[in-house]
Amino acid sequence: MRTQNVNSLLGRCESTALLLKALAHPLRLQILCHLTGGEKTVSDLERLCSASQSAISQFLARMKADDMVASRRDDRFVYYRISDPQVSQLIGALHKIFCHD
Amino acid sequence: MRTQNVNSLLGRCESTALLLKALAHPLRLQILCHLTGGEKTVSDLERLCSASQSAISQFLARMKADDMVASRRDDRFVYYRISDPQVSQLIGALHKIFCHD
DNA sequence: CGTATACATTACATTATTATAATATTCGAA
DNA sequence: TTCGAATATTATAATAATGTAATGTATACG
Numbered sequence: 001m002r003t004q005n006v007n008s009l010l011g012r013c014e015s016t017a018l019l020l021k022a023l024a025h026p027l028r029l030q031i032l033c034h035l036t037g038g039e040k041t042v043s044d045l046e047r048l049c050s051a052s053q054s055a056i057s058q059f060l061a062r063m064k065a066d067d068m069v070a071s072r073r074d075d076r077f078v079y080y081r082i083s084d085p086q087v088s089q090l091i092g093a094l095h096k097i098f099c100h101d
Numbered sequence: 102m103r104t105q106n107v108n109s110l111l112g113r114c115e116s117t118a119l120l121l122k123a124l125a126h127p128l129r130l131q132i133l134c135h136l137t138g139g140e141k142t143v144s145d146l147e148r149l150c151s152a153s154q155s156a157i158s159q160f161l162a163r164m165k166a167d168d169m170v171a172s173r174r175d176d177r178f179v180y181y182r183i184s185d186p187q188v189s190q191l192i193g194a195l196h197k198i199f200c201h202d
Numbered sequence: 203c204g205t206a207t208a209c210a211t212t213a214c215a216t217t218a219t220t221a222t223a224a225t226a227t228t229c230g231a232a
Numbered sequence: 233t234t235c236g237a238a239t240a241t242t243a244t245a246a247t248a249a250t251g252t253a254a255t256g257t258a259t260a261c262g
Contacts, residue, residue, distance in 0.1 A: 013131045025118055
């Protein structure tokens with residue numbers, strides 16, 4: 001049963017590991033760090049992360065499919081934001097552990 | 102320069118992503134969760150995680166090479182423990198976020 | 203309409219990760 | 233010294249992730 005699985009240690013480790021894997025890439029992590037500062041367009045992220053448009057767009061699409069981020073369009077720009085509270089919490093925790101001492 | 106790199110956002114994201122990657126596997130995460138409860142032998146972990154000896158041993162070797170865990174031998178048993186404080190902190194943070202609501 | 207800008211998608215070669223099986227080592231007890 | 237339990241290592245086939253290039257789509261504006 002799904003619920004039982006999620007409540008078992010293995011089940012929680014499986015779903016948590018999936019999320020960790022989604023963050024476990026320098027560019028994806030960078031993107032999410034920038035998004036904690038508020039929504040950004042693809043070209044914002046392109047400049048901020050100095051990565052290719054294609055790579056950024058692909059990772060955003062993937063994270064959107066995983067419901068980690070959401071987007072809205074305004075004219076010719078698409079604004080992305082973090083939509084999963086657990087992702088925000090996790091980024092916050094990472095910041096405390098790795099950027100604060 | 103190494104220090105500058107670690108202090109840049111990209112540098113911190115790179116090293117943090119490496120650690121996340123190391124945790125981003127159901128079995129490795131399970132192993133580390135069990136180790137937060139104190140040191141365990143390989144066969145303890147084999148039972149606790151219901152995984153093969155080979156898989157457990159390989160992951161432990163890899164995490165040891167990454168200085169995430171350490172081991173000591175007592176007679177015929179090898180006891181593993183978490184040796185990296187950041188790993189402990191991270192597991193603690195994950196527990197709060199994913200196992201506490 | 204046609205063009206430029208912003209973004210998305212597809213395709214693919216390269217590299218990394220995984221699971222599994224087989225074999226090796228280490229150490230204590232008989 | 234031989235045996236078995238505990239752990240480590242090696243090899244490898246299968247799968248997944250990555251970076252890059254090329255192409256596609258949408259929207260505003262002249």
